[in-house]
Amino acid sequence: MPTVFEEKIYLTLRKVPRDKVTTYGELARAVGTRAYRAVGNAMNKNPYAPAVPCHRVVCSDGRIGGFRSGVDKKISLLKKEGVQVKKGFVLDFEKKLFRF
DNA sequence: CTAATGACATTTG
Protein backbone atom coordinates (compact mmCIF):
# COMPACT_ATOMS: atom_id res chain seq x y z
CA MET A 1 0.00 0.00 0.00
CA PRO A 2 1.37 3.39 -1.05
CA THR A 3 2.49 5.79 1.64
CA VAL A 4 1.56 9.44 1.81
CA PHE A 5 4.95 10.36 0.47
CA GLU A 6 4.53 8.17 -2.58
CA GLU A 7 1.01 9.43 -3.21
CA LYS A 8 2.30 12.97 -3.35
CA ILE A 9 4.99 11.94 -5.78
CA TYR A 10 2.48 10.20 -8.03
CA LEU A 11 0.07 13.11 -7.97
CA THR A 12 2.80 15.55 -8.90
CA LEU A 13 4.21 13.35 -11.61
CA ARG A 14 0.75 13.18 -13.17
CA LYS A 15 0.96 16.86 -14.06
CA VAL A 16 3.88 16.32 -16.42
CA PRO A 17 2.82 16.88 -20.09
CA ARG A 18 3.25 14.13 -22.67
CA ASP A 19 6.20 15.69 -24.48
CA LYS A 20 8.12 16.72 -21.37
CA VAL A 21 10.16 14.96 -18.73
CA THR A 22 11.16 15.66 -15.16
CA THR A 23 13.94 14.58 -12.82
CA TYR A 24 13.91 12.71 -9.56
CA GLY A 25 15.36 15.73 -7.84
CA GLU A 26 12.86 18.24 -9.25
CA LEU A 27 10.05 15.89 -8.45
CA ALA A 28 11.23 15.55 -4.89
CA ARG A 29 11.53 19.32 -4.53
CA ALA A 30 8.06 19.79 -5.97
CA VAL A 31 6.58 17.87 -3.07
CA GLY A 32 8.76 19.70 -0.58
CA THR A 33 11.42 17.14 0.20
CA ARG A 34 14.94 16.24 -0.82
CA ALA A 35 14.38 12.51 -0.94
CA TYR A 36 15.15 12.04 -4.63
CA ARG A 37 16.49 8.64 -3.72
CA ALA A 38 13.17 7.66 -2.19
CA VAL A 39 11.43 9.01 -5.28
CA GLY A 40 13.22 6.41 -7.30
CA ASN A 41 11.92 3.77 -4.95
CA ALA A 42 8.40 5.06 -5.40
CA MET A 43 8.72 4.79 -9.16
CA ASN A 44 10.05 1.29 -8.81
CA LYS A 45 6.84 0.26 -7.09
CA ASN A 46 4.49 2.48 -9.06
CA PRO A 47 1.15 0.77 -8.36
CA TYR A 48 -0.76 3.29 -10.53
CA ALA A 49 1.08 2.52 -13.77
CA PRO A 50 0.55 3.48 -16.51
CA ALA A 51 -1.74 6.16 -15.10
CA VAL A 52 1.36 7.60 -13.53
CA PRO A 53 3.94 8.27 -16.28
CA CYS A 54 6.95 7.06 -14.34
CA HIS A 55 8.87 6.74 -17.60
CA ARG A 56 9.01 10.55 -17.84
CA VAL A 57 11.33 10.72 -14.90
CA VAL A 58 15.04 10.97 -15.70
CA CYS A 59 18.31 11.85 -13.99
CA SER A 60 19.23 15.47 -13.28
CA ASP A 61 22.09 15.35 -15.79
CA GLY A 62 19.86 14.28 -18.67
CA ARG A 63 20.59 10.57 -18.52
CA ILE A 64 17.63 8.27 -18.79
CA GLY A 65 18.18 6.60 -15.46
CA GLY A 66 16.64 3.24 -14.79
CA PHE A 67 13.45 1.32 -15.29
CA ARG A 68 12.16 -1.78 -13.51
CA SER A 69 11.22 -3.60 -16.74
CA GLY A 70 14.21 -2.52 -18.78
CA VAL A 71 15.56 0.85 -19.84
CA ASP A 72 14.80 0.02 -23.47
CA LYS A 73 11.12 -0.02 -22.67
CA LYS A 74 11.38 3.36 -21.03
CA ILE A 75 13.21 4.87 -23.98
CA SER A 76 10.72 3.39 -26.37
CA LEU A 77 7.81 4.96 -24.51
CA LEU A 78 9.49 8.33 -24.35
CA LYS A 79 10.23 8.37 -28.06
CA LYS A 80 6.64 7.46 -28.73
CA GLU A 81 5.57 10.51 -26.74
CA GLY A 82 7.85 12.92 -28.55
CA VAL A 83 11.00 12.82 -26.45
CA GLN A 84 14.06 11.84 -28.47
CA VAL A 85 16.60 9.70 -26.67
CA LYS A 86 20.12 8.86 -27.82
CA LYS A 87 22.55 6.52 -26.08
CA GLY A 88 20.72 6.78 -22.79
CA PHE A 89 20.60 10.56 -23.02
CA VAL A 90 17.61 12.84 -23.53
CA LEU A 91 18.08 15.18 -26.48
CA ASP A 92 17.41 18.86 -25.70
CA PHE A 93 17.13 17.92 -22.07
CA GLU A 94 16.93 21.51 -20.88
CA LYS A 95 14.02 22.16 -23.23
CA LYS A 96 12.18 18.92 -22.57
CA LEU A 97 12.50 19.33 -18.82
CA PHE A 98 9.20 20.26 -17.22
CA ARG A 99 9.34 22.76 -14.36
CA PHE A 100 6.65 22.91 -11.71
C1' DC B 1 13.86 -0.95 16.61
C1' DT B 2 18.28 -1.29 13.81
C1' DA B 3 20.29 -2.26 9.36
C1' DA B 4 20.28 -2.50 4.49
C1' DT B 5 18.70 -0.89 -0.08
C1' DG B 6 17.84 1.97 -4.22
C1' DA B 7 14.75 3.79 -11.28
C1' DC B 8 19.64 9.61 -7.61
C1' DA B 9 22.69 13.90 -6.86
C1' DT B 10 26.82 16.23 -5.59
C1' DT B 11 31.31 16.70 -4.11
C1' DT B 12 36.31 14.82 -4.44
C1' DG B 13 40.52 12.83 -6.17
Place this chain on the structure above:
DNA sequence: ACAAATGCCATTA
Protein backbone atom coordinates in the same frame (compact mmCIF):
# COMPACT_ATOMS: atom_id res chain seq x y z
C1' DA C 1 37.16 17.27 -17.45
C1' DC C 2 36.17 12.32 -15.78
C1' DA C 3 35.76 8.61 -12.53
C1' DA C 4 35.11 7.35 -7.87
C1' DA C 5 33.46 8.12 -3.40
C1' DT C 6 30.14 9.96 -0.25
C1' DG C 7 25.63 11.79 1.09
C1' DC C 8 20.44 11.70 0.97
C1' DC C 9 15.54 10.25 2.57
C1' DA C 10 11.87 7.07 2.82
C1' DT C 11 10.86 2.23 2.46
C1' DT C 12 11.43 -2.56 3.54
C1' DA C 13 13.68 -6.67 5.63
